[in-house]
Amino acid sequence: MLQALIERLLRPVHNPGERTGVLLDRGGAWIAGVAAAEGELRLALNRRVPFKRNPFSEEAGREAIVAAGTALAEFLRSADAGRYNPVRIALPDPAVNLAVFELDAMPKTRRERDELARWLFKKELYLDADNLACVARDLGADGGRKLLLAAAVAGAWTDGIGHALRGFGIFPAALGVSAISVFNALPGGGGRNGALLSFENDFWSLLLWDEAMRPRLLRGYWREQADAVTDPELRGIVSEAERLITSYVRAGSGRRIEKIYVAGGAPSARRFVGLLNERLSEEAAYVDFSGRCRDPAAGIPACCYALCGEA
Amino acid sequence: MKIEISFVSPVENTIARLVLGCAAAGLALLILALAICWSWLRLRAEIPELRQQASELQRRQADFDVAARTLKNAAELNDIRRRIGELNGLAPGGRDISELLAALENVMPAGAVLKSMRYSGDQDEAVLEVESTDAAFLPALEKGNPFPRLTLLKQSKPERGAAMLYEIRLSGGTDEPDV
Numbered sequence A: 001m002l003q004a005l006i007e008r009l010l011r012p013v014h015n016p017g018e019r020t021g022v023l024l025d026r027g028g029a030w031i032a033g034v035a036a037a038e039g040e041l042r043l044a045l046n047r048r049v050p051f052k053r054n055p056f057s058e059e060a061g062r063e064a065i066v067a068a069g070t071a072l073a074e075f076l077r078s079a080d081a082g083r084y085n086p087v088r089i090a091l092p093d094p095a096v097n098l099a100v101f102e103l104d105a106m107p108k109t110r111r112e113r114d115e116l117a118r119w120l121f122k123k124e125l126y127l128d129a130d131n132l133a134c135v136a137r138d139l140g141a142d143g144g145r146k147l148l149l150a151a152a153v154a155g156a157w158t159d160g161i162g163h164a165l166r167g168f169g170i171f172p173a174a175l176g177v178s179a180i181s182v183f184n185a186l187p188g189g190g191g192r193n194g195a196l197l198s199f200e201n202d203f204w205s206l207l208l209w210d211e212a213m214r215p216r217l218l219r220g221y222w223r224e225q226a227d228a229v230t231d232p233e234l235r236g237i238v239s240e241a242e243r244l245i246t247s248y249v250r251a252g253s254g255r256r257i258e259k260i261y262v263a264g265g266a267p268s269a270r271r272f273v274g275l276l277n278e279r280l281s282e283e284a285a286y287v288d289f290s291g292r293c294r295d296p297a298a299g300i301p302a303c304c305y306a307l308c309g310e311a
Numbered sequence B: 001m002k003i004e005i006s007f008v009s010p011v012e013n014t015i016a017r018l019v020l021g022c023a024a025a026g027l028a029l030l031i032l033a034l035a036i037c038w039s040w041l042r043l044r045a046e047i048p049e050l051r052q053q054a055s056e057l058q059r060r061q062a063d064f065d066v067a068a069r070t071l072k073n074a075a076e077l078n079d080i081r082r083r084i085g086e087l088n089g090l091a092p093g094g095r096d097i098s099e100l101l102a103a104l105e106n107v108m109p110a111g112a113v114l115k116s117m118r119y120s121g122d123q124d125e126a127v128l129e130v131e132s133t134d135a136a137f138l139p140a141l142e143k144g145n146p147f148p149r150l151t152l153l154k155q156s157k158p159e160r161g162a163a164m165l166y167e168i169r170l171s172g173g174t175d176e177p178d179v
Helices: A002-009 A062-078 A110-125 A155-167 A178-185 A231-250 A269-279 A302-310 B011-070 B074-090 B097-107 B137-144
Strands: A018-024 A028-037 A040-050 A087-091 A097-103 A132-142 A145-154 A174-177 A194-199 A203-209 A215-222 A259-263 A284-286 B113-120 B125-132 B149-156 B164-171
Touching: A018 A062, A018 A302, A028 A062, A028 A302, A040 A062, A062 A155, A087 A178, A087 A302, A097 A110, A097 A215, A110 A132, A110 A145, A132 A155, A145 A155, A155 A174, A174 A178, A178 A194, A178 A203, A178 A215, A178 A302, A194 A231, A194 A269, A203 A231, A215 A231, A231 A269, A259 A269, A269 A284, B097 B113, B097 B137, B125 B137, B137 B149, B137 B164
Parallel strands: A018 A087, A087 A174, A194 A259, A259 A284
Antiparallel strands: A018 A028, A028 A040, A097 A145, A132 A145, A194 A203, A203 A215, B113 B125, B125 B164, B149 B164
């Protein structure tokens, strides 16, 4: 571990500007590495590491999670990634519970906010608080109420994958949420009152934010078959997205959606945009993160590019 | 608005804290090293004086050792005192000649010259020959000498000079002086 820390301290000397983003899903991990060279970004790594067992199923125990983390860590180590450059990992949106709680008073410390979020998840969403990993952020005030953004994931996941990565001397810079990573990387910050539809091979999600560009709602869904897309499935996703947006807008006065972004590495993402534009009044825009690289490759999740940009 | 959500502590922050900790430790070590150097220089400047003090102490130590070697212990001193006492017991009794001469010196007036003195310890008697122009010294000698009795044995005039030569005996006893 000490050696790994020393190597990390020497990282800027060895690989300046190199970043790695990882998106996990039920079948494996998609790993993309981006390096800055001569003033532009270059795709240095593009690999999918399959998992033998689905670590996100309810039947999966700690062994499946550790096995998935070990497979990921072995590849990162063999590719010499994560030793001298930061690795940012995103969990798939369906595996994460994200909610915005309205409070009368905001806890002062980060620890208190995390603990309050855990209690609120148990009280309002009936989650098993004892086995949750929770993080919370202060989003400021809205109409006299304090907004607490809270995210929760099964504690076995953070423990298991962290244990596996540390065993290989890899310390991820972040273990976050896919849609939030893409949201952070949107051009111009996404603008006010927007929606982001992430359309990846294994899942899709909808993230909505308000006029202060504060995330207010996130819903993630596993897809039935990995990008075996048929128009009925896509239309079903469009209908669900429309229902969620309508529900959000009607839930509060002054709420509206002015801009819709679609991002994702699934081949059917662009076709999905077309169907979306047929159905919704607002025009959706496809955000192509791969265009930021000199030599883009198809199929890479938008989240991986976004994570590389965050580093 | 960037949203930072991570279920692990950012490694960058950990590294930053580590670097800051190392920097603080390095600074502390630097300060300590400077303090040690300053102390070393100060001690180095004191070396000549300390060496001089050390040599002085060594010399004193040597003197002390010599004194310690020559100093008799209490048993030896008692033995010496005993032997001196025995020798004194064997020697004839009497007064200390030095003390006697000092007493005569104090009572003899100017102009009176003690020419000779014979002292017998056994009889505690001293015979003096005093040369003086007159006999005025006799009362002072009678009062101030340590003997209780003074006897003028002989008074004569030498062939040369104007002074008279007096032969006086000083002795113990309670008789009145013969002056």
